[in-house]
Amino acid sequence: MELKRTSQVDTGRINAALNVDAVQPPNAPAAKKLGVGMGGTEHKQAIGQVETEKRQTGAIDQTVGVHFQKVLFGQTLADVAANPKHLRKMEESAQVIGYLERLPGRLGSIATFKPNQAFKLYEYAFPNPDEREPTQDIKDRLKTYDKGANADGSGFFSLAIADKDRHVIGYTQGSTVPSDRGLFFYWQYGCVADQEFMKKSYGVDSNPREHGILNTIHGANAATLVATAKESKQPALGMIWESEPRGLGEDAESIQFTGKRLQIHNQAGGRVMMGMTAEGELVNLHLQPRLTADSEPIALHMMFRPLKYAEGDEMKRGEMPKADGESMLLAWVDNFRREGFAEKDVAEAEAEIRSRLARTEKIVLLPANEVPDAVTLAKTDELLKKQLLDMYDVKDLGAARKFYDQAMKAAV
Numbered sequence: 048m049e050l051k052r053t054s055q056v057d058t059g060r061i062n063a064a065l066n067v068d069a070v071q072p073p074n075a076p077a078a079k080k081l082g083v084g085m086g087g088t089e090h091k092q093a094i095g096q097v098e099t100e101k102r103q104t105g106a107i108d109q110t111v112g113v114h115f116q117k118v119l120f121g122q123t124l125a126d127v128a129a130n131p132k133h134l135r136k137m138e139e140s141a142q143v144i145g146y147l148e149r150l151p152g153r154l155g156s157i158a159t160f161k162p163n164q165a166f167k168l169y170e171y172a173f174p175n176p177d178e179r180e181p182t183q184d185i186k187d188r189l190k191t192y193d194k195g196a197n198a199d200g201s202g203f204f205s206l207a208i209a210d211k212d213r214h215v216i217g218y219t220q221g222s223t224v225p226s227d228r229g230l231f232f233y234w235q236y237g238c239v240a241d242q243e244f245m246k247k248s249y250g251v252d253s254n255p256r257e258h259g260i261l262n263t264i265h266g267a268n269a270a271t272l273v274a275t276a277k278e279s280k281q282p283a284l285g286m287i288w289e290s291e292p293r294g295l296g297e298d299a300e301s302i303q304f305t306g307k308r309l310q311i312h313n314q315a316g317g318r319v320m321m322g323m324t325a326e327g328e329l330v331n332l333h334l335q336p337r338l339t340a341d342s343e344p345i346a347l348h349m350m351f352r353p354l355k356y357a358e359g360d361e362m363k364r365g366e367m368p369k370a371d372g373e374s375m376l377l378a379w380v381d382n383f384r385r386e387g388f389a390e391k392d393v394a395e396a397e398a399e400i401r402s403r404l405a406r407t408e409k410i411v412l413l414p415a416n417e418v419p420d421a422v423t424l425a426k427t428d429e430l431l432k433k434q435l436l437d438m439y440d441v442k443d444l445g446a447a448r449k450f451y452d453q454a455m456k457a458a459v
């Protein structure tokens with residue numbers, strides 16, 4: 048899930064690849080009204096018994112719309128906050144957010160904002176049509192997942208975030224994906240409106256960025272995952288998404304941006320999943336199958352955000368159970384198969400991911416400042432090397448190093 052900057056990347060196909068075929072979705076029970084009061088707790092009342100479980104509710108939960116409530120089954124965002132900082136950031140965003148709503152199959156049933164503004168924002172944030180999914184495809188898929196996830200936990204979730212004046216200021220989408228070890232959330236992309244979009248679209252001089260909305264997107268993803276995992280009776284593993292390696296851009300601006308975005312993702316709890324061999328070599332584990340016969344497989348990074356972590360841990364090197372990482376990566380690549388990509392191409396990428404996993408002793412989680420740049424990684428990764436030399440339009444890694452260093456120093 049990234050703003051793809053390489054012309055080879057067809058984001059629409061990638062994202063479509065992670066949406067599994069629909070079977071009959073379970074009927075979602077009517078949502079319970081969420082409790083109110085920042086940082087309060089709510090006692091869950093079940094028929095015939097009183098449950099002792101206490102749930103956190105907060106200001107952010109008061110913004111959750113009726114369609115989103117239907118797939119949360121009473122799960123609150125405050126309760127899935129990864130740590131106190133995450134909760135604070137979500138509460139900060141509640142000062143800006145008026146509505147956090149899932150886009151249902153019938154978009155006309157949303158009364159609180161205009162859903163088309165969400166697609167305008169998406170197109171604004173992803174300006175290259177080759178790099179985004181056609182919005183009609185998203186709308187068609189929403190109809191399939193109108194009631195939420197399938198019985199096996201697989202589902203597609205697309206959310207819009209509106210401010211208190213009912214202007215859409217955020218858009219995000221992702222899928223819950225079952226795997227051998229449990230359910231995980233694959234966040235495909237998300238964006239928050241900037242000052243230019245607010246002026247151009249609504250004639251308002253404000254900037255919703257840097258008010259914690261990305262943190263709320265993570266909260267919404269986590270709540271969706273936990274609720275869907277409970278309903279489909281499987282463990283919830285955490286959230287994954289893609290990000291470009293630092294340096295994978297065509298010019299100074301896009302190269303510098305890869306570094307900044309990695310940093311923002313890291314501050315919001317994401318770390319890069321990397322294999323580590325017994326000798327201590329870092330092995331990048333992401334490989335997207337070639338999408339067409341004349342394109343190449345694409346190497347990005349896969350990021351992981353656990354459901355809970357101690358504040359500050361996101362800035363330290365961590366580790367995850369290798370079986371969990373393996374299970375998510377293989378379920379992720381398998382979805383390209385379900386989506387109908389050429390078996391030969393998916394099998395080739397899967398074989399490469401499996402061989403990389405076989406070389407690794409463990410899977411480490413790297414904060415942004417420990418992630419080697421693309422030129423360093425390319426030394427031991429032929430596919431990344433080819434990708435990088437094409438993008439920089441240089442002949443070897445020595446020239447790539449110069450290009451990268453100059454780009455990072457350039458004033459943009």
Ligand SMILES: CC(C)(COP(=O)(O)OP(=O)(O)OC[C@H]1O[C@@H](n2cnc3c(N)ncnc32)[C@H](O)[C@@H]1OP(=O)(O)O)[C@@H](O)C(=O)NCCC(=O)NCCS
Pocket residue numbers: 048049050136172235236237238239240255256257258259260261262263308310311312314315
């Ligand atoms: C990336 C993006 C989603 C961030 O959204 P946001 O709501 O502004 O992020 P938050 O306010 O939750 O900030 C998250 C962290 O990143 C930091 N941050 C956010 N934007 C930053 C910036 N431009 N420069 C420096 N730090 C920044 C925040 O300070 C915060 O860190 P902290 O918690 O340690 O203070 C938004 O900039 C965007 O939509 N960009 C374009 C689309 C895109 O790149 N999407 C990425 C995923 S596909």
